[in-house]
Amino acid sequence: MASVLEIQNLQVSYFSREVRSRPVLSGVSFDLMPGEILGVLGESGSGKSTLAASVLRLLPPNGQVGGGAVLFEGKNLLQVSSEELRQIRGNRIALIFQEPSLALHPTIRVGEQVRRVLAAHQSSGKNDLDHRTREVFNRLFAQEADRILRSYPHQLSGGQRQRVLIAQAIACNPALVIADEPTAALDPVTQMEILRVFRDLREHLGLAMIFITHNPALLAGIADRILILYAGQVVEWGPAETALRSPKHPYTKALFESIPAGTGETEKSRKTSLPVIPGNSSPSSLPRKGCSFEPRCPVRMDVCREFEPPLVKLGQSHIVSCFKYKE
Amino acid sequence: MEPILKVENLTKRYAKRNSARTPQEFLALDSVSFAVSAGATLAIVGESGSGKSTLASCIACLEPPTAGNFWFEGRNLAQSAESELRKIRPQIQLIFPDSASALSPRWSILDIAVEPLVLQGKLGRKERNARTFFLLERVGLAADMAERPAAELSGGQRQRLAIARALTLDPKILILDEALSALDCSVQAQIANVLLELQASRGMTFLFITHDLTMAAHLADEIAVMSRGRIVEQGPSTKIVRNPDHDATRQLLAAVPRLPRSPWPAAQP
Amino acid sequence: MMRYLLRRLAHAFFLIIGVSVLTFLFTTLAPGNYFDEMRLNPQIAPETLAALRAQYQLDQPLAIRYASWVNSVLHGEIGFSFAYNSPVAPLLLVRAKNTLLLTLTATVVAWAIALPLGVWSAERLGRLPDRVISWSTAVLLVIPDLALALGLLVLALRTGWFPAGGMASVDFKSLSSLNRIRDLARHMTLPVVALVLSTLPILVRHVRAAVADVLHAPFLLAAEGHGIPPRTLLYRYALPAAANPLVSLFGFSIGALLSGSLLIEVVMSWPGLGPFLLEAILARDIYVVIGGVLFSTIFLAAGNFLADVLLYWVDPRIRTESASR
Numbered sequence: 001m002a003s004v005l006e007i008q009n010l011q012v013s014y015f016s017r018e019v020r021s022r023p024v025l026s027g028v029s030f031d032l033m034p035g036e037i038l039g040v041l042g043e044s045g046s047g048k049s050t051l052a053a054s055v056l057r058l059l060p061p062n063g064q065v066g067g068g069a070v071l072f073e074g075k076n077l078l079q080v081s082s083e084e085l086r087q088i089r090g091n092r093i094a095l096i097f098q099e100p101s102l103a104l105h106p107t108i109r110v111g112e113q114v115r116r117v118l119a120a121h122q123s124s125g126k127n128d129l130d131h132r133t134r135e136v137f138n139r140l141f142a143q144e145a146d147r148i149l150r151s152y153p154h155q156l157s158g159g160q161r162q163r164v165l166i167a168q169a170i171a172c173n174p175a176l177v178i179a180d181e182p183t184a185a186l187d188p189v190t191q192m193e194i195l196r197v198f199r200d201l202r203e204h205l206g207l208a209m210i211f212i213t214h215n216p217a218l219l220a221g222i223a224d225r226i227l228i229l230y231a232g233q234v235v236e237w238g239p240a241e242t243a244l245r246s247p248k249h250p251y252t253k254a255l256f257e258s259i260p261a262g263t264g265e266t267e268k269s270r271k272t273s274l275p276v277i278p279g280n281s282s283p284s285s286l287p288r289k290g291c292s293f294e295p296r297c298p299v300r301m302d303v304c305r306e307f308e309p310p311l312v313k314l315g316q317s318h319i320v321s322c323f324k325y326k327e
Numbered sequence: 328m329e330p331i332l333k334v335e336n337l338t339k340r341y342a343k344r345n346s347a348r349t350p351q352e353f354l355a356l357d358s359v360s361f362a363v364s365a366g367a368t369l370a371i372v373g374e375s376g377s378g379k380s381t382l383a384s385c386i387a388c389l390e391p392p393t394a395g396n397f398w399f400e401g402r403n404l405a406q407s408a409e410s411e412l413r414k415i416r417p418q419i420q421l422i423f424p425d426s427a428s429a430l431s432p433r434w435s436i437l438d439i440a441v442e443p444l445v446l447q448g449k450l451g452r453k454e455r456n457a458r459t460f461f462l463l464e465r466v467g468l469a470a471d472m473a474e475r476p477a478a479e480l481s482g483g484q485r486q487r488l489a490i491a492r493a494l495t496l497d498p499k500i501l502i503l504d505e506a507l508s509a510l511d512c513s514v515q516a517q518i519a520n521v522l523l524e525l526q527a528s529r530g531m532t533f534l535f536i537t538h539d540l541t542m543a544a545h546l547a548d549e550i551a552v553m554s555r556g557r558i559v560e561q562g563p564s565t566k567i568v569r570n571p572d573h574d575a576t577r578q579l580l581a582a583v584p585r586l587p588r589s590p591w592p593a594a595q596p
Numbered sequence: 597m598m599r600y601l602l603r604r605l606a607h608a609f610f611l612i613i614g615v616s617v618l619t620f621l622f623t624t625l626a627p628g629n630y631f632d633e634m635r636l637n638p639q640i641a642p643e644t645l646a647a648l649r650a651q652y653q654l655d656q657p658l659a660i661r662y663a664s665w666v667n668s669v670l671h672g673e674i675g676f677s678f679a680y681n682s683p684v685a686p687l688l689l690v691r692a693k694n695t696l697l698l699t700l701t702a703t704v705v706a707w708a709i710a711l712p713l714g715v716w717s718a719e720r721l722g723r724l725p726d727r728v729i730s731w732s733t734a735v736l737l738v739i740p741d742l743a744l745a746l747g748l749l750v751l752a753l754r755t756g757w758f759p760a761g762g763m764a765s766v767d768f769k770s771l772s773s774l775n776r777i778r779d780l781a782r783h784m785t786l787p788v789v790a791l792v793l794s795t796l797p798i799l800v801r802h803v804r805a806a807v808a809d810v811l812h813a814p815f816l817l818a819a820e821g822h823g824i825p826p827r828t829l830l831y832r833y834a835l836p837a838a839a840n841p842l843v844s845l846f847g848f849s850i851g852a853l854l855s856g857s858l859l860i861e862v863v864m865s866w867p868g869l870g871p872f873l874l875e876a877i878l879a880r881d882i883y884v885v886i887g888g889v890l891f892s893t894i895f896l897a898a899g900n901f902l903a904d905v906l907l908y909w910v911d912p913r914i915r916t917e918s919a920s921r
């Protein structure tokens with residue numbers, strides 16, 4: 001089967017005042033099958049949102065794609081005309097932005113904001129648009145859909161705003177949704193409801209998703225494959241089941257170690273300090289050559305300092321970028 | 328011990344007159360009462376739209392409650408004049424879920440983080456900067472990023488900036504409204520550790536509003552569960568997580584997703 | 597909800613009171629009065645003059661004169677013109693109507709040009725069209741209004757395209773109503789153009805700055821990401837988001853156009869408040885001056901109030917904030 005989205009060796013950098021250009025994504029490649037949900041995990045600042053934005057050519061003015069290709073249904077989005085791109089955005093590929101309060105227009109009712117997305121891609125009558133808008137809201141809000149629809153963003157709670165963003169994204173039944181932490185502001189119950197909506201869409205319409213999140217456990221119930229980014233590089237990519245149960249890359253392992261015990265919490269373990277990954281991944285502390293995780297890696301070796309780690313194939317489709325697994 | 332914060336029957340009603348002719352009212356907080364003693368952490372959890380953020384902005388004196396009273400160190404802030412509130416506000420800091428929207432995008436990280444201290448005007452320039460750099464470092468924003476404008480940060484980096492900024496004033500009460508939800512597990516743990524340390528050394532009090540029951544159970548002494556503007560259950564955190572009394576709590580707990588490695592099966596949507 | 601508007605209304609009211617007190621003060625502090633010139637006339641007896649002064653209360657202290665003036669205003673009478681020997685109100689009304697015609701037309705025209713031009717310029721920020729606009733507005737900005745008006749006047753005289761003064765042709769009375777409108781439009785063109793040119797640079801620059809400011813806002817990027825067409829993006833997302841400062845500017849522009857209008861009316865002999873006021877000031881016809889200033893203030897206050905109402909309308913945050921108080 002042909003993939004919906006294929007990203008080949010994507011390079012993105014940002015220009016800023018002090019430094020001429022700072023690479024943020026260096027050589028990211030992966031593909032996505034129709035109906036597949038790809039979970040993306042990664043350190044804060046590792047380039048997840050940049051990845052999401054560059055697929056739709058929505059980088060801020062100082063961001064630039066330095067190379068690579070983004071193939072959507074065989075077409076390279078980095079090269080299509082702006083009108084063609086406009087017809088894809090929101091209609092075939094939709095983006096759920098990370099920060100709900102920034103991504104909504106402050107002086108337009110949220111119902112209208114969803115309606116306009118529909119109107120941008122469909123030439124149907126006013127009543128039909130209203131009807132479809134209401135439908136999307138009913139789907140995402142168990143109660144009070146009417147009140148929410150007529151509210152302005154500042155009158156909504158964080159979770160309600162986030163669901164409005166989701167409404168905008170799924171309104172046109174896209175083939176691919178890129179969701180940047182779509183459920184971070186939702187309580188567990190609502191979160192489950194929203195995941196169910198995504199699953200429905202996948203089953204009935206073959207929706208594919210890139211699901212960026214900070215909560216690995218969330219991916220257990222929904223993702224097919226997992227991609228882990230560190231400092232703009234893919235460090236691990238594999239089936240959700242195995243990657244979550246037994247992560248291979250030292251970064252992934254260390255990341256999962258930091259999660260508190262939850263219901264397993266005891267009076268003794270409560271309020272004790274949690275394990276963290278020492279150091280940070282700011283531009284100045286990244287090594288110039290070798291593995292970018294090397295300075296913080298608990299199992300580093302000499303070779304890691306000198307050479308870039310190879311991509312090692314562990315199973316059918318489980319890939320890790322680490323010298324540990326090289327025969 | 329005398330509670331540092333006592334809330335009684337706090338009610339917030341939003342009048343809504345923006346749609347049809349019919350004036351609607353929306354009860355966002357419905358007689359909420361609780362108390363927190365100094366140096367403790369109260370986690371507040373609950374469904375989306377249950378009034379957690381409204382409660383937070385009332386306590387931080389950003390919005391006047393419609394009814395009810397609350398006392399900070401024995402002073403009733405619901406009845407205090409604006410001039411008095413201005414003196415209190417620095418001691419009760421609030422971090423929004425995406426405080427990013429409140430940060431001026433063109434300012435540098437350092438300028439944003441140091442601003443509260445500049446406004447306060449107590450410390451000299453050197454001390455101010457030293458202290459700010461220290462805090463930025465603690466939340467994982469390295470010194471080499473200090474000159475960058477806020478617009479050039481990732482979502483999680485901006486969120487950490489907001490946390491550092493709230494900490495510079497050394498508040499007595501820190502309200503964290505989903506302050507950690509935009510961070511990866513490791514950075515979350517790092518900041519949780521910083522918070523625990525501050526609590527141990529300075530006796531800071533935290534109101535920890537979150538959707539992450541796992542983190543709530545780890546950080547909080549007590550958990551309060553909200554539903555439709557009311558607190559439906561409150562108790563020691565281990566008790567709430569293990570033997571919840573109220574249905575709302577049970578539902579929340581049942582829906583918490585879990586990693587396959589842990590002994591529980593993953594919740595299926 | 598009404599509280600916000602009431603507060604604004606009270607604001608306007610106090611403004612009007614304040615201005616009336618100030619003009620009263622200034623017109624009295626200025627040396628001389630209308631009857632001083634009569635004193636030189638040997639045919640008028642000093643007793644008559646004193647009687648006249650007493651009749652118009654010019655010999656009373658300021659506070660009492662103000663009080664009795666307020667009293668008469670409350671009875672619908674703004675005062676009495678010495679020069680015309682008739683009540684001020686009807687005199688003022690005719691001229692005020694002409695001034696309003698000019699000011700309002702200029703406001704509408706100026707904004708109708710400034711909005712699209714500013715948006716267009718902001719969209720091309722830093723590129724050639726934008727720089728051309730920046731330059732030309734900068735040049736227009738430094739030319740004094742007076743020079744602008746005189747220049748236009750010279751142009752009109754040279755080419756004869758437009759009448760160079762007045763409000764109507766001599767045969768106005770005999771024209772059909774359609775031709776009357778056309779005649780009026782021809783006479784209005786020059787003053788309106790002068791007024792528009794004098795405010796346009798400020799308006800265009802502000803619209804450009806306000807729109808450019810929101811053009812990179814995350815919510816616009818998000819809207820773009822949903823495939824909203826570029827025109828909708830500019831006019832239905834960017835412009836409403838930039839509306840707040842522009843609405844305040846709208847209130848200000850009415851004021852600027854009104855004061856500009858007074859000057860241009862004098863230069864282009866438009867029978868409005870401008871020449872009338874000037875004449876009254878020179879003649880120390882104080883109640884006319886006070887009435888004229890008062891009228892301008894009311895008009896200004898009305899403009900600002902309109903801006904406040906508009907602001908209330910465009911910004912739901914103000915609307916709902918005041919609702920929940």
Ligand SMILES: Nc1ncnc2c1ncn2[C@@H]1O[C@H](COP(=O)(O)OP(=O)(O)OP(=O)(O)O)[C@@H](O)[C@H]1O
Nearest residue numbers: 155156157158159341355375376377378379380381
């Ligand atoms: N300014 C306002 N006007 C009208 N209603 C409002 C306003 N602010 C909040 N609300 C409503 O009050 C309710 C509580 O909002 P609040 O932000 O406190 O919820 P929350 O518990 O923080 O939810 P979340 O977890 O989604 O952030 C919501 O239903 C919201 O729609």
Ligand SMILES: Nc1ncnc2c1ncn2[C@@H]1O[C@H](COP(=O)(O)OP(=O)(O)OP(=O)(O)O)[C@@H](O)[C@H]1O
Nearest residue numbers: 014044045046047048049050479480481482483484
């Ligand atoms: N407009 C910008 N200009 C310059 N640098 C930027 C800009 N936006 C982001 N960056 C930098 O690029 C890196 C990647 O940012 P990105 O937003 O993609 O991270 P992220 O993985 O989404 O992180 P988070 O989980 O915190 O949202 C970060 O180090 C950030 O500081």
Ligand SMILES: [Mg+2]
Nearest residue numbers: 049098481482
């Ligand atoms: Mg991000």
Ligand SMILES: [Mg+2]
Nearest residue numbers: 157158379380
């Ligand atoms: Mg909230």
